[in-house]
Amino acid sequence: MPGTGFDRTVDVVVLGLGDAGAVAAVTAHDAGAQVLVLEKQTAERHRPNSRYAAGFFLVPNDIDAACRYLTASYAVSGEDTAVEPELIRTWAVETAANPAWLTAQGGEYSVLDLHGEHDALPDHGSVTVHRVLPSERAARWPGCPLFGLLRSLVDERGIEVRFGAAATGLITGPDGDVLGVRVDDGGREQRIGARRGVVLAVGGFEGDPALQRQFLPVPRAWFYGSQDNTGDGIRMAQQVGAELWHMNVWPGHFVARFPGNGYTGGTGIDVWGTGRFGPDPDRAVNPGAVFVDGAGQRFLAEPGRQHAAHLELLGMDAQRLSHPRIPTWWIFDERRFDKGPLVPTYSGPAGPVQDYTWSCDNVAELERGWIRSAATLHELAGLCGVDAEALTESVRRYNASCAAGRDEEFGRAPSTLVPLDGRRFFAVPLYPGGSHTVGGPRRDAGARVRGVGGTPVGNLYSAGELGSIHGLLYPAGGASLAECMAFGRIAGAAAAAADRTCAS
Template identity: 30%
Template sequence: MKILGKQDLSDRYDVVVVGSGAGGLVAALTAASAGQSVLVLEKSSQIGGTSAVSAGTIWIPANDGMTEGGIDDDIESARRYLAETVGGGEVVDAFLDHANDMLSFLRERTSLELVASLGYPDYKLGLEGSRYGRAMQPTTYDSRRLGEWKDILRRDENLLQYSMIEFKQWGSWANFPWDELRERTAKGIVARGAALVGPIFQACLEAGVDFAVDAPVQELVDEDGVVRGVALVDRQIAASGGVVLACGGFEWNPEMMEEHLPMPIPIRCSPPHNTGDGHRMAKRLDVRLDHMDEAWWAPMVSVPGQEVDGQRVGRHIRSERQSPGVIIVDSTGERIVNEAQDYNSLIRSALEASRGKGIPLRMFVVFDHRFLERYGFLTYAAGDELPGWITTGASLTEVAESLGLDAQALTATVERFNKFAEAGVDEDFHRGDSPYDQYSGDSTNPYPNSNLAPVEIGPFYGMEFLPGAFGTAGGVATDARGRALRTDGSVVPGLFAVGNVSAHPLSTGYPGAGSTLGPAMTLGYVAGTELAGTRTAAEIGGAQ
């Protein structure tokens, strides 16, 4: 165990937070800002959890950036939209009612800068209550502001430090200022998830929150059904107010995945410490676990050499499947999905299609040379040497044979798709019809549909990708105040849960970009106010 800035920890705190993702840190900062003594215990050697290696986007309806940008939104519209996509309930209501309180609190207490992506649509735009602009992105953050703890902040070491705002502005890998990004990264400027977590971590340190890394919690300490603290390997630490579980999902636990998920997650991009520890500890106290069959699904590829803490991780493919000139096929060589839809829906649609065919789910991207040179592909940029993990062939037949696909079927699929591209209408899967698809397309594409272009100019390329996940999405059931619930519906005094260790309120759908982090941070704020002994943001200085 490594303690940050102190010789030893106290034996007693008002609040102990298990895990250091964005939700847990917001809970810690909220409680500390109200005068509570707070300890954050992190299992790994770095602060930030899955949040720090994410895109860092948070979904906040009726945010002030929308107002400034002239987009009319209100909480009741968002409530109607969520009723259509994920259902309702008191935890959904708690998120909606307090999301902007959380935002105001962070703006007052931290240096976090968030920008509303005004052109970014909800994933199901067209449903009642949907809007543009609810996704908010962090700008970059200089990790040198953390002083000696700069390197304790987790970041995605497999990518250079560009923000998602810049990603949209530059349009494709071919347009990225790689030299500038290398220089930025070398200086310690971080982006995306690390830029979200960094300012909150800094504010926690300034507020007197204690931190220990390499500090896995073994058990919850309870007396007469009340959680009183936590047990580490060699000591117990009391929590007079309560314990907040914020220690992630179970996507790195094969046994739990086999028991709960519709299919195992073969690849993920989260740190390998998310092994369901919080679920296990809570279950021992008869806590109810809900939505355990849910995950935040996304298409991912395995790029050789890309690891997190020594474990192979996946790379989310986004523009590599959404830009015009690429298709996705299954093991029969046929298209099975709209390639441009949101990542969670894509995997769910592909799984449904494979079950309908009675075959295992396998997916391949196939594209041509024009696509590769115009958009790049993951680590490849135009003019580079082609990496060995991309299959290439002078013809579609060669690519099919290398990938183990039926060449005749693949050729027929491409011929049909090319006719759609020329006409501008995808008759099979309606790619390019929705506002979300169009947001992800190429407005400079010379073909009628910004998401469609023929796959026709050799050489041709392909590779298999996998049904990955950002994390699992089910766990500890809570009430609207973040308190854990037993199987009989009663509250477990002294126990709270936020983020992927909890039964996430948006887990049954994916309403928009940032649907994981927005509620996690908001409900962390709600739990923090509860632990601070108050119900309102005004009492801890967050309300405007």
């Protein structure tokens, strides 16, 4: 889209006001640039993916080992020939710098006893998970405390944010360099010039079924986050010749869907009723649960690998032309039903952002038909459309494993082996999904968007989940928020430092 003649010109234009966009804007502003943030959501409905998160962020404790760990994760998915050592080292160095940066901004965090998720890979202990703590400054924006803190930083600096302003395309000059942005501002098109650069931080394509059908290996995945993430950055980057990567992968989970709740995405589940992914260390308080496929058979150590469990669901039966594990059925008894909400209420769409509410006792959801219930496993199987004898046998074998204190079939953690022997049984259908996609324009170590020929697209930068460094294997909880901060800083600093004259 070549051209000049702008309605307005600033130094740096940041597209998107999530964690990555906020950090990029703050960094560019602090470097002396005049910054304008364009956010397509309205101020009243501003719910970026960052706001749905729980505030975890990954921190390398050994730079060299963390580089080896991420490199090994690329090799598993066949990307070993595409590894860029400079990019991976930049990721490790900059994510390791996040705690100090947060502290300098007045943020506080705790350090958790959680490390690299994929213990089959070397150096998985080289990263540690931290969590941002709530603060008064963040409380104005209910949801993730990291987002609230970053949002306060933008406000405190007086950085201009235009809500309800959707970028529709990038404006380029004769040499292909990005000069500015086309914007739909409430139905009125404007051309905003950027003297130094444009930062794409608009998220992925969780809310776009067409892009999902094009790139993901299942007909549809269901994401819990902003349904306004519709691939805008991908389309804009493609228009100016960007190379795409990681389009067919995402950090996944088993996700529930509850049609009719006013929210079109998916929702994570709380298997143990602990308010977290893992079980409570006290075995006595962990309710029992199994996951079964469409044939009523268990197929993994529930609930699976945290950010890779969805990979267990993707296989297709080529004879029957179906996905036999979509849906998967979460089977439990009244121990879990009575323990508390079946979905997280500390994050996600049923959390503080309140896309919809979930009752404290699950009764309203049972009455709405979101949860299926029966007095016997045979009856429950009929409600789920699975083989009754197979489901009953699966639960019988599982209960025998509980009695023996070890899961001979799948090696599930002994602390989670609590039998299903209640007076009533329940089921919820589960689907592949997760928090966000990672595909988008490929970036280099300087957060520059890379063109299909290998050279950067001039004056165009990216940060966050749009073209994330993460591929098939998500390294650990909080990897995305860590990347948002790290590459938000890199992109903001690089854009502010550029020296270019843009016609106005």
